[in-house]
Amino acid sequence: MVPSSSKDSIVHIWDVPGPDKDGVSTTHIDPPLVCAYAAKGSDSDLTSLTWSHDGSLVAVGCYDSVLRICDSKGKAYFTHTQHDGPIFAVRFSPSGRWFLSASLDGSACIWDVREKKLHKQFHLHKQCCLDADWLSDLQFVTSGSDARIYIMDLDSPKPLRTLLGHQNEINQVKCNPTKTRLASCSDDMTGRIWNIENIDPLRYMEDSHSVVLRGHTGPVSHIVWCPLTGNGEHELVATSSFDGTSRIWDSVTGECLCSFDDHKKNVYALAFSPDGRHIATAGGDGCLHIYDIRAKQKRWSWSAGSTNPSIFEIEWQQSDNLNRIAMAMEKATVGVVDLTKVPELQ
Known part of the structure; x- marks a missing residue:
């Protein structure tokens, strides 16, 4: 199932079939389910979904500013108007009991999913709350345009820790797979790696406690962790920037291991393959590039053409008989690339 949202304020849920018993993928996809409610008016652009x-x-x-949740059949499950500004991030907790929304009103709201009600609202950032991620079912992190990161506990109104160091708004925060380290990226053209394994009562973690990823010459819009790490190897993290490049870093030393500059415009999206062998990037030039991480080489590219070409988001799915990437495109379409049919990636 692939959900998609766009400027038309409508959420579609697509059932994308896998290969049949002979391993053949179909090019026919049934019409999508349409979620039961949609935003209306001039502020109807959808910003995030999960x-x-x-x-x-x-x-x-x-x-x-309205939070909306639908079930997998497109039926309305829950809606609320608690926020006073656009909602830029939505995240379910690991167990699914809680739900987190982050808004440009500077707050983060925790919702009880089963009871369909607000559990607590945290007024954290002086300006906009731009992103958030869960550390556990009881702790979460937020980032904002005030260049601060807060580590929060559901039972405490005040931050457990405030992370300082970025000099401009922080676009994303992502926890590593073991929830022991945090990656952040900012309009200050850097990424940072924070060790959060032991959260003690110290309120502030200063600049000297983070690994700084320097090299981009434009705002860093995305940062992602490699999902798998080999024995004895350092975790890898990747960034993409409005300078048109994407980079892979050693998250322990801060060394840039490779930089890819094939895009001619801003890089809007990047994703590691679930097996950790490849990374895909997509951007305003309409190109999708796939790179071999160990070889540090481009393996394959695809172009959306010259008319409304931008690719805004990508998601990589991989299993025993599936290997495909879904793309959200400026053409008002959703594309799915079957990578099992690409000889260069076999």
Whole structure:
């Protein structure tokens, strides 16, 4: 199932079939389910969406400040108007009990998914709260345009830790797979890696406690962790920037291991393959590039053409008989690339 949202304020849920018993993928996809409610008016642009971990619910953030959750059949599950500004990030907790929304009103709201009600609202950032991620079912992190990162506990109104060092708004925060380290990226053209394994009562973690990723010459818009790490190897993290490049870093030393500059415009999206062997990037030039991480070489590219070419988001799915990337495109379409049919990637 692939959910998609766009400027038309409508959420579609697509059932994308896998290969048949002979391993043949179909090019026919049935019409999508349409979620039961949609935003209306001039502030109807949808900003973010995410599945619950069990695939039963999909949550949507919107410029109209309304939180919306639908079930997998597109039926309305829950809606609320608690926020006073656009919602820019939506996240389900690991167990699915809680749901987190981050807004340009500077706050983060925790919602009880089963009870369909607000659990607590945290007024954290002086300006906009731009992103958030869960550390556990009880702790989460937020980042904002005030250049601060807060580590929060559901039972405490004040931050457990405030991370300082970035000099401009922080676009994303991402926890590593073991939830022991945090990656952040900013308009100050850097990424940072923070060790959060032992959260003690110290309120502030200063600049000297983070590994700084320097090299980009434009705002760093995305940062992602490699999902798998070999024995004895350092974890890898990747960044993409409005300078048109993407980079892979050693997250322990801060060394840039490679830089890819094939895009002619801003890089809008990047994703590691679930097996950790490849990374894909997509951008405003309409190109999708796939690189071999160990060889540090481009393996394959695809172009959306010259008319409304931008690719804004990508998601990589991989299993025993599946290897495909879904793309959200400026052409008002959703594309799915079957990578099992690409000889260069076999």
